[in-house]
Each structure stands twice: as C-alpha cells, then as structure tokens.
Amino acid sequence: MASKATIKDVARLAEVSASTVSRALRDNPRISEEVRARVRRIAQELDFHPNQMARSLVKRETRIVGVLFAESASASMGHPFYPAVLQGLGKVAGERRYHMLLSTGAENMSEEAAMRDMADSGFASGLIALTTLTNPEEGGGSLGLPVVEIGHPLNPENSYYVDNDNVQAGYVATRHLLARGHRRILFLGYDKRFFMMENRLKGFRQAMAEFGAPVEEDWIVPARMIENTPDFTHLGEIFQRAERPTAVVSMDDPLSIGLSGFLNTLSLTVPGDVSIVSFNNTQVGQYHTPALTSIDVNPRELGMRAMTLLINILKGKVTEPTHVDVPFTLVERDSVAEPRQS
Amino acid sequence: MASKATIKDVARLAEVSASTVSRALRDNPRISEEVRARVRRIAQELDFHPNQMARSLVKRETRIVGVLFAESASASMGHPFYPAVLQGLGKVAGERRYHMLLSTGAENMSEEAAMRDMADSGFASGLIALTTLTNPEEGGGSLGLPVVEIGHPLNPENSYYVDNDNVQAGYVATRHLLARGHRRILFLGYDKRFFMMENRLKGFRQAMAEFGAPVEEDWIVPARMIENTPDFTHLGEIFQRAERPTAVVSMDDPLSIGLSGFLNTLSLTVPGDVSIVSFNNTQVGQYHTPALTSIDVNPRELGMRAMTLLINILKGKVTEPTHVDVPFTLVERDSVAEPRQS
DNA sequence: ACGATTCATGCAAACGTTTGACCGATTGCA
DNA sequence: TGCAATCGGTCAAACGTTTGCATGAATCGT
Numbered sequence: 001m002a003s004k005a006t007i008k009d010v011a012r013l014a015e016v017s018a019s020t021v022s023r024a025l026r027d028n029p030r031i032s033e034e035v036r037a038r039v040r041r042i043a044q045e046l047d048f049h050p051n052q053m054a055r056s057l058v059k060r061e062t063r064i065v066g067v068l069f070a071e072s073a074s075a076s077m078g079h080p081f082y083p084a085v086l087q088g089l090g091k092v093a094g095e096r097r098y099h100m101l102l103s104t105g106a107e108n109m110s111e112e113a114a115m116r117d118m119a120d121s122g123f124a125s126g127l128i129a130l131t132t133l134t135n136p137e138e139g140g141g142s143l144g145l146p147v148v149e150i151g152h153p154l155n156p157e158n159s160y161y162v163d164n165d166n167v168q169a170g171y172v173a174t175r176h177l178l179a180r181g182h183r184r185i186l187f188l189g190y191d192k193r194f195f196m197m198e199n200r201l202k203g204f205r206q207a208m209a210e211f212g213a214p215v216e217e218d219w220i221v222p223a224r225m226i227e228n229t230p231d232f233t234h235l236g237e238i239f240q241r242a243e244r245p246t247a248v249v250s251m252d253d254p255l256s257i258g259l260s261g262f263l264n265t266l267s268l269t270v271p272g273d274v275s276i277v278s279f280n281n282t283q284v285g286q287y288h289t290p291a292l293t294s295i296d297v298n299p300r301e302l303g304m305r306a307m308t309l310l311i312n313i314l315k316g317k318v319t320e321p322t323h324v325d326v327p328f329t330l331v332e333r334d335s336v337a338e339p340r341q342s
Numbered sequence: 343m344a345s346k347a348t349i350k351d352v353a354r355l356a357e358v359s360a361s362t363v364s365r366a367l368r369d370n371p372r373i374s375e376e377v378r379a380r381v382r383r384i385a386q387e388l389d390f391h392p393n394q395m396a397r398s399l400v401k402r403e404t405r406i407v408g409v410l411f412a413e414s415a416s417a418s419m420g421h422p423f424y425p426a427v428l429q430g431l432g433k434v435a436g437e438r439r440y441h442m443l444l445s446t447g448a449e450n451m452s453e454e455a456a457m458r459d460m461a462d463s464g465f466a467s468g469l470i471a472l473t474t475l476t477n478p479e480e481g482g483g484s485l486g487l488p489v490v491e492i493g494h495p496l497n498p499e500n501s502y503y504v505d506n507d508n509v510q511a512g513y514v515a516t517r518h519l520l521a522r523g524h525r526r527i528l529f530l531g532y533d534k535r536f537f538m539m540e541n542r543l544k545g546f547r548q549a550m551a552e553f554g555a556p557v558e559e560d561w562i563v564p565a566r567m568i569e570n571t572p573d574f575t576h577l578g579e580i581f582q583r584a585e586r587p588t589a590v591v592s593m594d595d596p597l598s599i600g601l602s603g604f605l606n607t608l609s610l611t612v613p614g615d616v617s618i619v620s621f622n623n624t625q626v627g628q629y630h631t632p633a634l635t636s637i638d639v640n641p642r643e644l645g646m647r648a649m650t651l652l653i654n655i656l657k658g659k660v661t662e663p664t665h666v667d668v669p670f671t672l673v674e675r676d677s678v679a680e681p682r683q684s
Numbered sequence: 685a686c687g688a689t690t691c692a693t694g695c696a697a698a699c700g701t702t703t704g705a706c707c708g709a710t711t712g713c714a
Numbered sequence: 715t716g717c718a719a720t721c722g723g724t725c726a727a728a729c730g731t732t733t734g735c736a737t738g739a740a741t742c743g744t
Contacts, residue, residue: 004486049462049463049464051399051464052463052464052465053395053398053399053404053464053465054399056395057393057395057396057399062395062465064443064465067444077425077426077428077429077432078425078429080422080425082425083419083420083422083424083425083428084419086419086425087419087420090419090444093444099443099444099445099463099465100443100444101406101441101442101443101444102409102432102435102441102442102443102444103441120391121391121394121441122391122392122393122394122395123394123395123404123406123441123465144346254625257629283596283625283626284625284626284629287599287626287629287630288629289631
C-alpha cells in the first residue's frame with residue numbers, strides 16, 4: 001500500500017505477463033474469461049490504477065481538453081457568462097469522462113500565446129477557446145491540436161466553432177423595440193474589437209432599415225469604463241435633447257443597469273421614458289427594477305455544444321470544419337414599453 | 343514540422359547527446375556556456391517543447407493541481423461564490439505557472455469518489471477541494487496526494503485548509519442587528535449538513551446570549567427548496583403573528599432576495615418591518631432593492647490562499663498541517679433599519 | 685612530471701504503460 | 715494424417731524524458 005501498485009505487481013500476483021494484464025483490463029477479446037477474471041480480482045485487491053502518464057505517453061492522447069478563456073481565465077470569471085459556459089463544458093466533459101485543464105496563462109499573455117502554451121504543454125488532446133477578438137496577432141502555424149472556438153473565429157471557413165447568430169440577435173432585439181413603435185433607438189456598448197458586436201450592429205442596422213428608422217451614427221456608442229464600472233456622463237447631452245432616444249439596445253445587463261441608474265439621475269425613468277433591450281439575461285438584470293428584457297444567448301448550451309463537438313473531433317467522428325449555431329431567446333420583462341406620444 | 347520535435351532531434355542537430363540537451367535546457371551547471379547556447383538555438387529553431395508526459399513519468403510530478411467542487415463542478419457554478427474562488431485559484435496558479443485540472447466527476451459521484459478518481463488519474467500533483475459536508479462517507483485511506491480544503495474539514499487536526507471564521511461571522515452578523523435594537527431575530531437557511539452553518543449558528547447563539555435575547559428554536563429554519571428556488575410558505579405563520587421577527591440573519595443573498603419578495607406579499611417591507619443581514623455579498627444582492635447588507639466571505643481570497651498553500655506544500659515549504667483564516671467583512675447597505683417601536 | 689581533481693559530456697537504465705510480432709498448443713478440414 | 719487456421723498468451727520494443735554513473739580531457743598542486 002505504501003506506493004502505488006503498478007501493472008507489474010498485478011502481473012506477478014496473477015501469474016501472467018504485464019501485456020496480459022493490460023489486455024485483460026481493457027477487455028481485449030484475446031484474453032480468456034478465466035484469466036480476465038483473475039486479473040480483475042487481483043487488480044481490485046491491489047487497488048491498481050494504471051498510470052495515466054505512462055499510458056498517455058505511448059498512446060499519445062490524453063482524455064484532457066484544454067479550456068482557454070480570453071484575457072486570462074482569472075479575470076473573466078467576474079461576468080456570469082463565463083461560469084455558465086464552463087458549467088456547460090463541465091457537464092458534457094463529465095459525462096464523457098474527460099477532464100478539463102484550465103489555462104490560466106500568465107497575467108498579460110496574449111490569446112495566441114496562451115493557446116500555444118497550452119498546446120505545447122502536451123497535456124491536452126484538444127482545445128476549447130473563448131476567442132472573441134477581431135484581430136489576434138498573427139495566426140502563426142497550426143498548433144497540432146484540434147481547436148473548437150466559442151464565438152466567431154477569424155477564419156470561419158476552416159475553423160470549428162459554436163456561436164450564436166449575432167446578427168439575428170441584434171435584429172431581433174431591435175425589432176422588438178421597433179414593433180412597439182420606437183424609432184429613435186440608441187445602440188449602446190459597441191466595441192469594434194469584438195466580432196460579436198459588429199454582427200449585432202449589423203442586425204441593428206437591418207432592422208432599422210426595414211422599419212425605415214434613421215440610424216444616427218453618433219448614437220452608436222461604446223461603453224466607456226472607469227475602473228471597471230461604466231461611465232455614462234458623455235451620454236448626458238444626447239439624453240437631454242428634445243429629440244432624445246426613446247429606446248436603447250444595450251450589449252450587456254450590467255451595462256444596462258448602469259444606464260438605468262444614470263437615466264434616473266436625469267429624471268428619466270425606465271421604461272416610462274426610455275425602453276431598454278439588453279443582452280445576456282443575467283440574474284442581476286432579472287432582479288433589477290425594472291427587471292430587464294434581455295436576450296439570453298444560452299451560454300450553458302454554448303459550452304455543451306462546444307465540448308460535444310470537440311470530443312467528436314477527437315474521436316474522429318467529425319473531420320470537416322463545422323459550425324454549430326446555438327439559438328438565443330428574447331426574454332421579455334419590464335424594461336420595455338411603448339414610447340410616449342410626442 | 344509535421345510532428346513534434348523530440349529531444350533526440352535536437353540532440354542530433356546540435357551534435358550532442360540527449361542527456362546534454364536535457365541538461366542544457368534545464369540550466370544544469372555542468373554544461374558549458376558554448377554548448378548550452380548552441381542547444382538553445384537549435385531547440386528554438388525546431389520549436390522544441392519537452393513532452394510533459396514523458397517528463398512527468400520519470401519525475402513523478404506534474405505542475406497540475408486538481409480542483410474539485412462539491413456536487414460535481416458542473417452543478418455548482420450557478421452561484422457566484424464558486425466562480426469567485428476559481429478566479430482566486432486561477433490567479434495564483436497562473437502566476438506560479440501551474441495548471442488547474444477541473445474534476446467534473448460523473449453526475450452523482452460522491453465527493454470522496456471524485457477525489458479518489460482525480461487522484462488515481464495520476465495527472466494531478468495535489469488537490470484543492472471545496473468540501474463542505476459534515477460527514478462524507480468514510481474517509482478511507484489516504485490518497486497519496488496533498489489536499490488543501492476550502493471550508494471546514496472533517497479532521498481539522500491533520501488537514502490543510504483555508505476557511506473563514508464562521509462562528510465569528512455568525513456572531514458579527516447577529517450583533518449588527520442586536521446593536522440596532524432588534525431582539526426577535528430569525529435564523530434562515532440553516533442546513534445541518536454543512537459545518538459552516540453549524541458554526542454560524544453557534545455565533546448567532548453567542549451574540550443572542552450576550553445581548554440577553556431569547557432564541558426561539560423554531561426560528562432556526564432551513565431553506566425549503568422547490569425545484570431550486572426557495573419556498574417560504576411555511577414562514578407565513580411565523581411572520582403573521584403579532585410577535586413576529588423584526589430581523590433575519592439569512593445564509594445567502596439569493597435566499598434573502600426570495601425572502602424579501604415573500605415578505606412583500608405579506609405586506610411587510612424590508613427594512614421597514616423586517617431587517618435582513620445576509621451572506622455572500624453577491625451582485626444580485628447589491629442591485630436588489632433594497633440593496634442587501636451582507637457579509638462578504640471573500641471567496642477570491644479563499645481561492646488565492648488555498649492555491650498558495652497547496653503550491654507551498656508541493657514545494658516542500660510547508661509540511662505541518664496548516665490552517666489559514668480568511669477575514670470576512672460586513673458590508674452595510676439598505677436592508678437593515680432600527681425596529682419599529684412596538 | 686605525475687597522480688589527483690575537476691570539468692564537460694556520453695551511456696544506459698529507468699519511469700509504467702501499450703502493442704505488433706511471435707509461438708506453442710488445440711482445433712478444423714479435407 | 716497432414717496442414718492450416720485459431721486460440722491464448724508472452725516478449726520486447728517503443729513512447730520521450732531524466733539522472734546516476736562512467737569516461738576522457740584538462741587543470742592543478744607539489
């Protein structure tokens with residue numbers, strides 16, 4: 001019991017060769033029932049567990065997939081989107097008996113570098129990456145590992161990825177407001193570093209065009225952050241005009257909550273004066289007053305699909321670049337109303 | 343470039359033996375500057391990265407720590423506490439260049455089983471466990487791996503663990519109410535399966551005794567759950583009495599929010615009619631109206647300390663069973679007021 | 685100038701598996 | 715009865731490192 005039993009110990013006690021033990025335990029048909037049973041028993045008694053290192057060394061595969069969150073795993077977890085994805089990943093990983101290796105690359109390591117690091121470490125058989133940027137620096141050579149991305153990849157043509165249809169999402173969010181009569185709509189939280197945002201904006205424009213509503217270019221505004229909390233002071237002027245926006249499509253619940261508070265300081269109420277359609281359908285948005293109407297991008301499902309896809313790739317069941325689209329849902333709550341007659 | 347370069351490839355091109363390459367790359371002083379430089383260069387050119395499997399096999403250590411969340415990693419992530427500790431773990435793991443392996447043991451695997459599984463897999467050099475139960479089934483033999491627990495372990499005497507002082511936390515929470523004049527205080531969310539709860543309750547009793555407030559035993563109530571959301575109907579009777587509680591110590595923010603809503607249905611307001619001191623200081627509690635006064639148990643710090651401790655153990659810097667206490671803070675917001683004159 | 689140190693490197697064994705090649709004994713078929 | 719196929723198992727090589735020991739060359743002290 002002192003140190004772990006090896007396959008040789010089992011072999012000796014079962015009076016067979018190591019190869020036989022290996023085969024017996026793996027249910028190789030060339031081993032007789034009798035021997036198999038004996039080996040099994042001994043292995044049990046010795047509490048033998050094959051050394052995965054040795055195993056992986058010769059088989060050149062591990063049942064480990066590397067999981068890579070943008071901007072160092074460590075930072076991300078603040079937003080509930082990531083835990084949700086992780087939960088999805090974990091669920092199917094568990095079911096399929098895979099382990100997840102979290103890269104937590106050094107502080108300011110680039111996405112690319114982190115991926116390389118993870119791949120080079122040799123522990124993972126495949127990678128899941130929450131890659132979100134529009135231009136990571138230089139793809140570089142292949143990693144020699146299958147990679148499934150969550151989000152919109154650089155080269156959709158030859159990538160495996162799972163994603164939402166973000167232009168559709170942007171479209172639906174906007175149409176929801178348009179259909180209730182809004183025409184002066186502001187797009188909040190734009191960040192051109194993210195594909196996602198580009199696409200949502202595209203959907204926004206589509207919907208606006210469809211309803212013949214004009215798009216004011218300076219009503220497409222990024223979220224300004226001061227020490228991690230949004231700053232809205234630059235919106236003051238826009239919302240104090242007579243012709244102010246009557247509705248906002250906002251890219252994230254926390255952002256929307258901030259906006260809601262800011263509007264209150266201007267004596268504008270939500271949804272009375274300004275309606276909001278938000279994204280991510282988080283708990284905080286749900287508990288906020290008013291409860292936010294928000295698009296749920298289904299992060300858990302994103303995770304599940306990504307892990308399933310990767311495992312299928314690893315098993316050789318999938319070989320062609322594949323794209324899976326995870327449906328989103330608009331959940332209606334209390335932050336949208338019809339615009340006041342003006 | 344097809345398949346990865348091995349140490350032998352480097353050796354051949356550098357015209358030295360494999361052992362020399364190994365030593366050169368690890369800065370063994372027995373290698374001359376000249377050779378070291380040459381080997382380095384070649385390794386670089388070949389984009390050589392030592393195979394960690396092989397390496398770990400002979401060194402019998404990996405730079406991987408297994409991380410184990412109670413009730414299957416996958417389920418936990420719903421509550422922000424877990425991502426926060428994961429964030430802490432990840433931060434120091436990254437800094438120290440360790441990887442984290444998430445166990446996602448099969449669906450209904452016990453904590454013990456999951457730990458064994460993780461240990462047997464042979465990938466992890468140490469374990470971090472968020473073990474919370476008062477009685478896991480049978481400790482069983484040692485795992486042969488150092489384990490750091492987050493939370494109160496079964497055998498504090500010979501365990502490594504990091505935890506809050508939960509009796510003190512319970513005490514402080516309760517005193518906060520007592521000091522404002524409350525005497526009829528209900529303890530909500532008790533669950534005897536958790537050490538944590540036992541301790542907080544102990545602190546509760548201490549404070550009550552200190553202020554000479556009587557403890558009604560049936561005011562120590564568990565959280566009843568219906569499909570994952572709390573059910574308060576059984577509290578109706580208690581809160582409709584004339585001598586109802588004027589304050590509640592509640593074990594979790596989401597629970598408190600539920601309670602708050604329930605009280606409203608009884609035409610009781612928070613904090614006007616009932617004050618609440620909550621635990622976990624989550625975002626939802628912060629955004630809720632009224633914003634919750636809540637005890638922050640500092641989950642991120644818990645994670646950081648746990649990882650630091652484990653790595654120190656692995657490096658042999660710590661050998662004696664150690665306990666680190668992470669301070670909590672009571673953050674005051676709007677859910678506590680003085681009781682109405684009655 | 686010579687044996688004793690030190691220095692820089694190579695050799696080979698180990699780490700614990702898996703797996704293709706091999707081998708003797710049964711069995712099947714004609 | 716002879717020969718091939720099948721069965722049940724063993725042997726040894728391989729996976730890619732690390733590391734104790736051996737070795738030959740250079741350096742040193744006397």
